[in-house]
Amino acid sequence: MMQNIILKRNNKIINGTVNLTGSKSECNRALIIEALSNGKVLVENISDAADAVLLAGILRGNQESRVRNQEILPGDTNSEIENCKSEIVDIGPAGTAMRFLTAYYAIQQDEVILTGSKRMKERPIGVLVDALRALGANIDYEENDGYPPIKLKGGFKQQTNKISIKGNISSQYITALLLIASSLPEGLELHIEGDLTSRPYVEMTLAMLNTAGIKHHWEGNVISIAKQDFAATTLSVEPDWSAASYWYAIAALADEAELFLTGLTPYSLQGDSVITEIMANFGITSQFKDGGVHLKKENKPISRREFDLKECPDLAQTVIVVCAALNHEASFTGLETLKIKETDRILALQTELAKMGVKLIEKDEVYTLDCSGKFIPDNIFINTYHDHRMAMAFAPLALILPQMEFENGPVVEKSYPAFWTDLEKQGFEVEEKEA
């Protein structure tokens, strides 16, 4: 039975400490590196995020999600894959796991079918599959060309070390290739075509590889990694800055706020740490001390009207909802990739913001908020579209709305399973309701 969440807040003063789980982005990179390193690299502080727990299970061998020999996947009864003899790995809704494992299995010997949730079968993988095929991998599509599920047939034989890849669809394809690059017999010279989206995630990958002893050279649009061995090391996963963004949003919508988020540092590998700069525009100061970050709200007029979110797409929902809540009619760019994430996040934002009379209007790839028709509904029902960030980005609105109901509370587990209990600890009323 699906549980909805009823959320209320009876005062607008926030004061407390929050311990966030590890970043799923860092954790999933670390797990692939660990798996490729022949025991040299270990991962410390594995994230509780469901996407990370799932990948750890798959790579460390105690997975429930891995279905062996001829077992039938839920929802796939008519598919050809039900009769196959390969191992089937189901990564559910985990985008990074899908992309990183595609590259990982492409260079292993065993035959594997990689599949995922209904939505995962709509999220494109063709750009990565084309690149891996050019390198020498044997990969077939099981249902629709360009989309999971895919069959990775083993027998990798490197054909070239120079490949090109589009940079503007998902940086996860690039990360996936970089993670396996040093394990390729001839290394990799990766040419990025056009704009690179989500660049900090590529930098995170290279920084983590560097910690694991893998050197790279990045000049212009070419990243090169030679064949080399991993060094013995431990990769430690930092708390999740994307999760921290919801607490920044809560602080921005409160009358008074003092929050301490433990474990976060100013020199994060995560591009989403830019939330400190973004939220400074909304009067939230960030002070790093005592092993974490102290947030404090200062009441001041909002200064910035234009936000380019190309380097931090996972912050888009958080920032747009905060602006809508504060009637700040800002405009946003860099949102192109949002349409192929857990849901079409543009459409989801437009639909849910409309429930309080706010419009998000697109013109030539610039999205502008129109709050002229905004109203405060007595009870708002937020659809979440299997997207953790729809639930978490809208939750701070409980500070300005009398009562909210969220479809499918457990959706947050993908990256931040303790989200609702953390809200409760900070004085929100959180009630489960059978849907």
Ligand SMILES: O=C(O)C1=C[C@@H](OP(=O)(O)O)[C@@H](O)[C@H](O)C1
């Ligand atoms: O590499 C990563 O860990 C991620 C990259 C981003 O995806 P895109 O590169 O597809 O924008 C981001 O949205 C996702 O949540 C995590």
Ligand SMILES: C=C(OP(=O)(O)O)C(=O)O
């Ligand atoms: C886009 C996201 O995840 P993924 O692509 O890994 O499914 C996200 O966490 O916002």
